[in-house]
Amino acid sequence: MEQQLEVNRSSETVAKKPPRSSLGVVGWIQANLFSSWINSLLTIVASVVIGTIGYKTVGFIVSADWAVISVNFRLLLVGQFPIEEIWRIWVGLTLLSVLLGFSWGIWKGSIGHVAMTIGVLMLIMAIVPFVTMNTRLLLAMNIVLMLGAFFIGHKLPKVKIGIFVLWILYIPIVITILNGFGVLPPVRTGLWGGFLLTLLIASVSIVLSFPIGVLLALGRRSKLPIVKWFCIIYIEFIRGIPLITVLFVMQLMLPLFLGDGITIDNVVRAMTGFTLFSAAYLAENIRGGLQSLPRGQFEAAQALGLSQPKMMGLIILPQALRAVIPAMVGQFIGIFKDTSLVAIVGLTDLLGMGKKLIANPEFLGKQMEVLLFIAVIYFIFCYLMSHVSKRLEVSLGLGKR
Template structure:
């Protein structure tokens, strides 16, 4: 019997998909040179981009004088932190490198890529001609320790131990930075540069996430007192500029607490950044909660799950997965907004660059300094953005 006799009448044999042309010439013709008008626009845009790229490259590699960076490299990265106590900062970096290597070996995926990028940054710093020999030793040790941690995490099942050490990393870092009497005390007035920027951003991100999560859940609460308090907080903070929040934290907070309670300037800035970021994160998370179909709640209740268990194990995982891009975008925004603390007297990376530019010895080097600051921010924001994309890909965000 012929194959055509077995097929129902009216149905045709399926055809193979059309062949896709992927040659460069065809792609250029279809996308950039479809007609004469598009061809002229493409050529004009390419000419302008080439001219702009040439001007920027000529200034960066020929005209600019980068001699301002080597003598101020330490100030830009760690501020006025005492030179004889820098081993404490390096110890924290070594511990972070070990934890990152252990995490990369245990979980693979995103942590492996972050460890690779950090190792690449360390290698670039090693290649800089003005880096001191002692710094090269510390950087080399960090790379080796990260590799050793990767091997340990790969061959041994120590995920729980790594998580516990990550939790203890924050107080350990605070102890190393300050000393608290057990080590020579280093006041927060000596913290500055990129060290202060990274510290403010890390605390704001870590502390604002649970606070924003509680605010988002509280705004959806059926208890009027909790619901309207969360609504009032979120709308008030989102309606006020960040610089106003920082001024309130620096000036009004000590007055509200009275003269008997003294709060450090850096802690005040951390509180202001955390309060501001939590309000925006709460709205991002609330958007994720609203995207969950009502059927998810009904199915969980039909299985006998209570509201707290349903929220923690059914709703929140789906909601947080849906808003990963917006949350990471907010983390990047708060990381860049830490530069505003220079207005309230804290000398972060941008503030240190401004102080160096005001030095009579380095007048006229503003562009080089600010471009260096922009490069540092770009590198770390790019790492956050790349990690976000890898997390989205691993969780299948947007896939059907």
């Protein structure tokens, strides 16, 4: 009988649900915003300030004259790229849409969020009133191609190797199409401008600075004195001077060192400066990840009989890079925003084109509209990189035990 009572009590204990810890909306507001007179005062003041800023911002957006954007939309996006050669940019965008669609269907995860964000941006651009009908049709075609590639990639995962190779070759292919390089009629880089130039400089710098940064980080930890001290001197020297100095050296002093017989394009000089500058900072981020690993990881890899290259490539580097994803993505976002400095050395990126529009007597007094439009574009792409970083951290299980 006593055993039966104990069983009944234990079953009642198991079946009984714990009390709810949620306070509800009203309870949460009272506990977090109005828990004391100081918190209540701060909440009221903050609400008034935020409400005023929001009201003024919405009022400006509604009442502003956005003709400066609609008239110069093409200049802001592609600069003075010849109209008859705009199809080259559309080819690059179409290839990007197809690659994003296939990658979304094959790997899903973070790349899916990138594809959806790019698709939404295309949709928004297609419905804005100052876009031509041809542009709307081409944007709609890219959205359809992305969705079609998604379903094909979902059904045919075996094409992942080919898609991965195309991702590696994507930037060289696009630059070849844009420039021509003897295959197509040449379009000199002096005509590249606007957001197109910003995106190209940032993409090339990010892609090339990553492997260089990895080599510099490994070289700084090398036991070979020449390699080690070369990497140390390079990293400390580059980190000790501002980026604008590197750009000026690349634009003005590099031709003096090369002589009259060798010429390097201005855009290539800017890409080189950004790559070399970013690689030094990435090297320190990656070195921090290497130092964060416990000594047991190195000893375990050596106990398995792995050689030094295999130990670094298969055991150490993946863990180190996983640990410094936030720092690396922060550096990539910094590169993307710092591309605005090329306007100082004579290149017309997105911000440089905006400054030219503001200086135009026809659009005097329209600087807020232009700068707000530019700020929104920078924010969208920087937030996209940050969002992908967070999704990647979640998929890799960072911060979990």
